[in-house]
Amino acid sequence: MKAQIWHGHATRKCAVLIGCTALVLGLTGTGAQAGPRDLGRQVLGAGDGWGSEGAGTSGGSAAEAEHVYTVTTWAEFKAALKAGGDAPKIIKVDGMIDAVSEGCEAFVTGGYDLQEYLEAYDPAVWGNDEVASGPQEDARVASAANQDTEIKANIPSNTTIVGVGRNSGILGASLQIKGVSNVILRNLTIEAPLDCFPKWDPTDDNKTGNWNSEYDAVVVYGTDHVWLDHNTFTDGRYPDSERPVYFGKVFQQHDGLTDIVRGSNYVTVSWNRFQDHDKNMLIGNGDGLTTTDGGKLKVTMHHNRFEGILQRSPRVRFGQVDVYNNHYVVTEEQKDDYYIFGVGISSRLHASDNAISLPAGASVGKVLKKWNESPLTAENNYVNGKLTDLIAVHNAEIPAETLQSGAGWTPTLRTKVDNPKAVPGIVNRCAGAGRLG
16 A cells, blocks of 8 residues: 655644644645545654654554554554564554553562562661672562563564554553664653662662662664654653652652663654653763764754653763754752753753743753763753853853853754744643644
């Protein structure tokens, strides 16, 4: 069958001009073909960020009829991923699919018991000089392995995954876009997986100990040409604010929402909502990965909304990352301990035309966080409606971490850049799952 192709920038124009309402007929002058609107057949538009580089990102838009699947359960979803190999496929998620429908108890093995674990590794008993070991740690590792097998789903090349209607998505899973090419995720509500078995490391955090968790909601690993569009990423039912405290540290059960790592390249992240999470997005996850990451990690982020995100929106290593027309909302609870843009080793971050909303008393200088000596461009950004030189303010407020201006490159793969004063209204109305009509 011949695919009917609708381009991403056509959808964007629709969202901005007519309040996110879906078009049913073709748009003239956009490259879109007239006919029924099918999200699975849409591709990333020409010039729409790094994901459009080269052959662009088309996902499974050319799938034959036998490779179009509608799924309503986690088992059906994983089976659809395996069907047909790397042949183009479209998977339509109908409703909210729960990867952990039977709860954490379903993964417990080897006699693991949280109360016994806490008693065994209480610093007053175990100390802080040695990592946890022994029967309860062995049982935790075995139980964690059961969860790992169940909740991870490997996305093959040439795949489009779309949510049906306004309320479809995946709960508690880790979507692995790993070692493949040409993947699209759209119109999905994705609730971050809850690590049922966090590890206590007594030696972490200068031997004060810390809880460490696994599982990103979406991880792009060693993969090229990815488009993440009109999704909502959230902690959902399990916000960090409701996690208990053990040994004086939050029982951390979340990792990243969307990490792009290990030589991944040509990714566009557009019109998404990221909300109520701590560690949001790493672009590059190690300072020593020069061989795999150098010259790669080219990512565009535009027209996304971030609210209640504590850090990493994004934190960048190595990559040429274009961040424009996003709206960042820092909450009152987070104002004393937040940052938005993390400047890491050999990064070339270009952040422009963004809108940032801070509560009273929040430090503007903390918008930027210096991890390594790397220049960046930060221009035409507005804080609480006022044009602000983010680098100058950062350097004035935090002189011990002086940042250098000038990323050394100018983004060219952009569609229309909106006035940053208008960005909050546009993005708040149109970003996220369920906003494509």
